[in-house]
Amino acid sequence: MTPAAQDQKLKGKETISEQNNNHEVSVKYRVTVVGSGNWGSVASKLIASNTLKLTSFHDEVRMWVYEEILATGEKLTDVINQTNENVKYLPGIKLGKNVIADPDLEHSVKDANMLVxxxxxxxxxxxxxxLVGKIKGDVKALSLIKGMEVKMEGPCMISTLISEQLGVNCCVLMGANIANEIAVEKFSEATVGYREDKEIAQKWVQLFSTPYFLVSAVQDVEGVELCGTLKNVVAIAAGLVDGLEMGNNTKAAVMRIGLREMKAFSKLMFSSVKDSTFFESCGVADLITTCLGGRNRKVAEAFARSGGKRSFDELEAEMLQGQKLQGVSTAREVYELLSQRGWQELFPLFTSVHEICIGRLSPSAIVEYSEHTPNFSLVEGSAQLI
Ligand SMILES: NC(=O)c1ccc[n+]([C@@H]2O[C@H](COP(=O)([O-])OP(=O)(O)OC[C@H]3O[C@@H](n4cnc5c(N)ncnc54)[C@H](O)[C@@H]3O)[C@@H](O)[C@H]2O)c1
Ligand SMILES: O=P(O)(O)OC[C@H](O)CO
Known part of the structure; x- marks a missing residue:
């Protein structure tokens, strides 16, 4: 049954039971979105359109805003609540009147039982x-965050960080999701990754699905999350290729090699990762959209055009007006893990992206073969490891 049909059934039940003075719908979920950047604002809009329609959710969607003062002297939160628009991170788009911006993190989450x-x-x-000790006991969490942390024992995915620190179930949602396109309701797909509880995953699917945003669920949290995380490193490589004006064949080659490295790295880190996950929206589709139209690609192109003379930090600040790149830090984190294990040569694309970002190699090294630069043909070696 589709999420819409499920809810229709639920609504039907409620009407009938209301007439019988016997409510069957007892749980109403309250949703808080922690974050209000470009994707955070679009996610709030998507969710808010659904909470108005779905009887098992409270209408109001609380959105935690990292407060800042705009050039006008006004607080961003006040402007969002007055205009119903995130004028800094998603200008021109109405979020829905039921989205309430809240600058107080602890206050924004205190009544929520679903945290995004x-x-x-x-x-x-x-x-x-x-947030430790500040959330309700029965909270379910969902991470839309593409990235990871590196600990002594290996990679710590953001969903694991959330689960472990807050003691909650945490699913993930990733996909070919350039936020500005979804904001204007252009058709997109996304993938929810879950660990064991399919019912919770279905609740997230229901909360996000619209006719223009098609969500499906797979039982592979790490696979889905690593796809979303690692594609940002490949996007940097694609941007470098664009900046060097190498053309479409080279870019396609970089994407293919990048996808192989994503798969090899993911399976080496987590043996549970499924091959099929790479064919979901979170896999190959996200890789394609990011390498064609994402922010990591855009800034990497500018970096290559400057001959590597301008830093990523400087270009990010100039070109993205407060939005943040994830690819440069993820390349560093992946490199750390590869160095810990002596695997740099097995992942030449990931390795060279990091070395280019820190200025150890020139941007053109992304497509050069020499004894001093990583040899892409070795990528076959990484595939043999899995
Ligand atoms: N934008 C997209 O198209 C898109 C799509 C899918 C996934 N994502 C992922 O979503 C996540 C969030 O990205 P986004 O696009 O919503 O954000 P963004 O890059 O547009 O904005 C940056 C956000 O960080 C906040 N911020 C700045 N300093 C902070 C601090 N010290 N503490 C907390 N917050 C601070 C800013 O207020 C702003 O909300 C990332 O992992 C990204 O990869 C983004
Ligand atoms: O703009 P990027 O490079 O952060 O990518 C945005 C999304 O992750 C695409 O799905």
Whole structure:
């Protein structure tokens, strides 16, 4: 049964039982979105359109905003609540009157039983620390965050960070999802990754699905999350290729090699990762859209055009007006894991992206073969490891 049909059935039940003065619908979920950047704002809009329609959710969607003062001197939160628009991160789009911006993190989550996390990944450790002991006992979490942390024992996915620090079930939602396109309701797909509880995954599917946003669920949290995370490194490579004006064949080659490295790396880190996940929206589709139209690609192109003379930080600040890249830090994190294991040569694309980002190699090294630069043909070696 589709989520819409499920809810229709639920609504039917409620009407009938209301007439009988016997409510069958007892649980109403309250949703808070932690994060309000470009994707955070679009996610709030999607959710808010559904909570109005679905009887098992409270209408109001609370959105935690990392407060900032705009050039006008006004607080971003006040402007969002007055205009119903995130004028900084998603200008021109109405979020829905039932989206309430809240600058107080602890206050924004206190009544929620469904928490959607969508901030740049580097801020999540601090956010989780602040939330310990501040959320309800029965909370379910969903991470839309593409990124990971590196610990002594290996990669720590953001969903694991959330689960472990807050003691909650955490699913993920990733996909070919350039936020500005979904904001204007262009058709897209997404993948929910879940661990064991299919019912919880279906609740997330229901909360996000619209006729223009098709969501499906797969039982592979790490696979889905690693796809979303690692494609940002490949997007940097694609942007470098664009900046070097190498053309479509080269870009396609970089995408193919990148996909192989994504799969090999994911399966080496988590043996549970499924091959089929790479054919979902979170896999090959996200890789394609990011390499064609994402922010990582755009800034990497500018970096290559500057001959590597301008830093990613400088270009990010100039070109993205407060939005954040995830690919450069993810390349560093992946490199750390590869170095810990002595695997750099098995992942030449991931390795060279990091070395280019830090200025150790020139941007053109992404397509050069020499004894001093990583040899792409070795990518076959990484495939043999799995
Ligand atoms: N934008 C997209 O198209 C898109 C699509 C899918 C997934 N994602 C992923 O969603 C996540 C969030 O990205 P986004 O696009 O919503 O954000 P963004 O890059 O547009 O905006 C940056 C956000 O970080 C906030 N911020 C700045 N400093 C902070 C701090 N110290 N603590 C907490 N927050 C701070 C800003 O207020 C802003 O909300 C990322 O992991 C990204 O990869 C983005
Ligand atoms: O703009 P990017 O490069 O952060 O990519 C955006 C989304 O992840 C695409 O699905």
């Amino acid at each position: 996390f969508v901030t740049p990944h580097q801020f999540m450790e601090g956010i989780c620390k602040r």
